Amino acid sequence: MRKPAARIRLADAAFVLFDERGYERTTVDDIAERAGVGRTTFFRHYRSKEAVIFPDHDRLLELIRDRLATSSDSTALVAVSDAVRLVLLHYIDEGDLARRRYALTSKVPALRDREIASVARYQRLFREFIADWMGDPTEAASLRAELMAAAVVAAHNHVLRRWLRGESADPVAEVDEAMREVLALFPAPQSPKGRDDEGTTLVAFRTSQDLDALLPSLRRLIEDSR
Numbered sequence: 001m002r003k004p005a006a007r008i009r010l011a012d013a014a015f016v017l018f019d020e021r022g023y024e025r026t027t028v029d030d031i032a033e034r035a036g037v038g039r040t041t042f043f044r045h046y047r048s049k050e051a052v053i054f055p056d057h058d059r060l061l062e063l064i065r066d067r068l069a070t071s072s073d074s075t076a077l078v079a080v081s082d083a084v085r086l087v088l089l090h091y092i093d094e095g096d097l098a099r100r101r102y103a104l105t106s107k108v109p110a111l112r113d114r115e116i117a118s119v120a121r122y123q124r125l126f127r128e129f130i131a132d133w134m135g136d137p138t139e140a141a142s143l144r145a146e147l148m149a150a151a152v153v154a155a156h157n158h159v160l161r162r163w164l165r166g167e168s169a170d171p172v173a174e175v176d177e178a179m180r181e182v183l184a185l186f187p188a189p190q191s192p193k194g195r196d197d198e199g200t201t202l203v204a205f206r207t208s209q210d211l212d213a214l215l216p217s218l219r220r221l222i223e224d225s226r
Helices: 006-021 028-035 039-045 049-053 057-069 073-094 096-107 109-134 139-164 171-185 211-225
Strands: none
Touching: 006 028, 006 039, 006 049, 006 096, 028 039, 028 049, 049 096, 049 109, 057 073, 057 109, 073 096, 073 109, 073 139, 073 171, 096 109, 096 139, 109 139, 139 171
């Protein structure tokens, strides 16, 4: 049977050692030895033992930027929802590794602090995008962008933690519903960036209700918006 790639073996070895000895007492040399590789191989894949634990946030942030950059004024909120889903799917793809990370960061304050700092980077990215989309330099608009970005991140983290704890059977559907709730709290400006052009923006979310049950509510929303 073919051995797992060195990067995977290093991650597995690290989490086993963290469980056995504790995070602080585990060294890079310990991890490399347990994985059956040299110290040089370890640093070829990870910058530090801390880097073994956390996902590649720089790459995830770049994926979010790329998705947001493809949006227009009328599709900005759809792009935000898609970007949130991208992050959630990354954790889901990690599977057990994501759950092991969650258990570890819950016990080690230094790792929890790093996780909080990483979350702040995501929130800042969403805040900057939303503020630019709103196109309003006033302090009130700046606060609204900050609040909306915080709500976006909070919604994602709520669903993610439910999945990590084994409480969510369909986290993608849950995050779509959570984003619907967030966007309902922050209706889009009538004319983003000061434009007066008119149009129709549709934002789609999955729901367990069938179309016939939804149509009366949709008709009422259309009538109320006229």
